[in-house]
Amino acid sequence: MRVLILGGTREARELAHIASGERGLEIVSSLAGRVRAPSLPEGAVRVGGFGGVAGLRAWLAANEVAAIVDATHPFAAVITANAAAAARISDVPLVHLRRPRWVERTGDRWVRVPDLLTAAAEIAARGERVFLTIGRQGVDAFAGLDRHWFLIRSIDPPEGPLPPRHELLLARGPFTLEDEARLLAGHRIDVLVTKDSGGDQTEAKLAAARAAGIPVVVVDRPALPEGAPVVESPERALKWLRDIRTRRG
Ligand code: NAP
Numbered sequence: 001m002r003v004l005i006l007g008g009t010r011e012a013r014e015l016a017h018i019a020s021g022e023r024g025l026e027i028v029s030s031l032a033g034r035v036r037a038p039s040l041p042e043g044a045v046r047v048g049g050f051g052g053v054a055g056l057r058a059w060l061a062a063n064e065v066a067a068i069v070d071a072t073h074p075f076a077a078v079i080t081a082n083a084a085a086a087a088r089i090s091d092v093p094l095v096h097l098r099r100p101r102w103v104e105r106t107g108d109r110w111v112r113v114p115d116l117l118t119a120a121a122e123i124a125a126r127g128e129r130v131f132l133t134i135g136r137q138g139v140d141a142f143a144g145l146d147r148h149w150f151l152i153r154s155i156d157p158p159e160g161p162l163p164p165r166h167e168l169l170l171a172r173g174p175f176t177l178e179d180e181a182r183l184l185a186g187h188r189i190d191v192l193v194t195k196d197s198g199g200d201q202t203e204a205k206l207a208a209a210r211a212a213g214i215p216v217v218v219v220d221r222p223a224l225p226e227g228a229p230v231v232e233s234p235e236r237a238l239k240w241l242r243d244i245r246t247r248r249g
Pocket of ligand 1: 030075079080
């Protein structure tokens, strides 16, 4: 039974790892090809877009895919919507693998916002020196803020226009609490902006902000398409795959 894992996340790599040794499963992982030196999953990997819903449907048919695990990042909304549409039309079972959201704790000063433009509007009232940790995409939402100073952290350089006063920090997690606390203090950060990515690889910044009493603007995840089940761990996704395999006989 051939399984397509839509990847680009640690959970996708973990699933490829634990499912690779599984009898009766043949795993193919798919990456968008945006990151210059991606962490590669175990087993077969294909790289690059499919060409929208039609391209993905054609790929599913040509490769006789029997099940899809959408293990993309919670903010990769286009590929997730494409996967949902292609799976429905092609009648291929689909599950979304999403790590749990981050949860606010005592001492946190969070404000949740629905999107990056609202995040940009929110920081105006909350601080002047901003630690922007939203990744490579979407930094242009902050490009018009010329009175703020930004420390922008991403793995690869951001796309599009950047705010005029900034420093770029190219780094890949995981990050430790000590590192994050040092960054906040060293750059005199007074507001942090993050996507609600979830997971433990990049959550130290939240603990560092809590300890320093710094407000955090948290951008909510886009809604998942309706219809397919959602699991929160690679182990649960593997169980879902086993159930599909059993049903196919
Ligand atoms: P997106 O906006 O949802 O997708 C844009 C297009 O990229 C899709 O229409 C698709 O092209 C292609 N694509 C995306 N993921 C793909 C995959 N796994 N395999 C093949 N094609 C893919 O995606 P994105 O936000 O740019 O994210 C791209 C990749 O980076 C994903 O694999 C995601 O898991 C990872 N990532 C994203 C973020 C984030 O904050 N957005 C953070 C960390 C990792 P076609 O229409 O041509 O098929």
